[in-house]
Amino acid sequence: MSSRRIAVSLDAVVLAVTDETPRVLVTEVPGEPPGLPSGPLDVDDDATLERGLRRYVWEQTGLELGYVEQLYTFGDRDRAPDASTVRRLSVGYLALTGETTPTPGTRWLDVHDLLPWEDHRDGAPAILDEVQDALTTWADGHEDRQQRRALTFGPPWDGIRALERYELLYGAGLVAERFHDDHQDPPALPKSTAMRGDHRRILATAVGRIRGKLTYRPVIFELVTEPFTLLELQRTVEALSGVGLHKQNFRRLVLGSGLVEGTGETRSAGTGRPAQLFHYRPEVQLERPRPGLGQPYR
């Protein structure tokens, strides 16, 4: 087997939700766009890829990860710098955690600043029109492009296709990352925060993945602090899924799912009737085949 000039990096998309906002943990380097916590696979010391990843996140952000899941391995030669001297592979991971105070050099960014077209909690966001217009221009006269645009940006909107959307925007030259190597002035782009390398692509992969997983695995409970009210749970789901939900139906669904159990307690949030507090029931996994929050249920 060829073993020359391959470098493998481990990259973590660490997600949390606070103040009804989905956030991703990034490291800051002066003069560079924010990046994901990441580092090269230590061939000798990291017995598993995941172990190495946990180590980097710990070293770079002081965070001890809980839930971790591999996302995808990126290895396109032409989307990495230095392609002529080293072949870079990047193994992306998704991690879920409660938000913590960032250590120096790290920060939590609003995911919707990075992928603003993904936030549909109050209907389609304003920036989506801008994006659609730009894509329409881009697709003009190209049957296949029009089709890809219709498929990824809908209607109907499909939250799960976050990666396809980012890739389409990248291909259409509508995100700043596309122009980093060229050092040329990028044309006017829909406003969104760029990331280092192709980290935003990994983020988009993570967003799509978590949206899918929410429906059939109880991963949401990695993100809420116990005990929680049903509204807190709902807002957390909405922040990640990017769509607004019907309150009473969400209640019905969650209560009927066996996912949670009320503590007798209630908590008052200033105004309004105090809400009952709940905690997660891990036993649900033994009782039901795919415990999750089901389909979008607007």
Place this chain on the structure above:
Amino acid sequence: MSSRRIAVSLDAVVLAVTDETPRVLVTEVPGEPPGLPSGPLDVDDDATLERGLRRYVWEQTGLELGYVEQLYTFGDRDRAPDASTVRRLSVGYLALTGETTPTPGTRWLDVHDLLPWEDHRDGAPAILDEVQDALTTWADGHEDRQQRRALTFGPPWDGIRALERYELLYGAGLVAERFHDDHQDPPALPKSTAMRGDHRRILATAVGRIRGKLTYRPVIFELVTEPFTLLELQRTVEALSGVGLHKQNFRRLVLGSGLVEGTGETRSAGTGRPAQLFHYRPEVQLERPRPGLGQPYR
């Protein structure tokens, strides 16, 4: 970045369905268990990982792949040979195709010979009892093991958890691969065909993935030859999903899904009323958010 002693291999799980049997394409080397088509990433010539994969499958089996999807990257140090001199990563892919005549040195194996506990088309297979017994013994007195067993092997049976099941069996020492390095006599195991290296693990990943994907993407049409009858389509789904389906309901579902369109023609299969022939309607992807075959719908 460290670039010493890393070797990346690309491994393909090429699936086809013929005679209502799911099959996987393997290469045969005298004196060794069958293996997946695979080879090392060519750092210079393969611009993308997928391109390299297609090249290997072509070189080793003469097959030109259509649908290809990345599965997972395996990199545990302790599950690869030669761990002390080279760190091996393996990027697994799933490919779907119609079955072809194998070239010399290659063969199509019945997936259910490799993962016999996965075939529930006629109810739970006999071997499952054997597996369950062995797992019960293994889990005896270990709360956590009993729980993992219940979670992965049910009831209820969840076809999607094929990888978790294989991993559990591996961990419990119930598959032959576990003992390759030790050169010790493996204890009596439930009978199943082993594969080279950890290729059977990659296969299990592929089986779980395709089962999930069937429900929300029209991938099944990569596997049937057009035109097809609805029963052929159903048998193909059943072969992959590993469960039997209700004929009339399958019909209703498929017809109502917009996935297919009848050609006026019919085809007689010897005995019985001739069946109408259908072909896939790719436009469905533009009309519906997640065109697929939905939940199990027994």
Place this chain on the structure above:
DNA sequence: CCCCTTATGCTCGTCGTGAGCATAAATGGT
């Protein structure tokens, strides 16, 4: 005590799904 706000309970109509019964259209045998 009235108003505002959030929590919670409940109802309705619709639609998707699991299970069968019933009919249609071939084939092969007598």
Place this chain on the structure above:
DNA sequence: ACCATTTATGCTCACGACGAGCATAAGGGG
């Protein structure tokens, strides 16, 4: 020609899940 058998296809029924709202409960602040 008729019948038994086999596969295809049509249709019904009961039930539960889901989308949408209306209504009530329980707090806080004037």
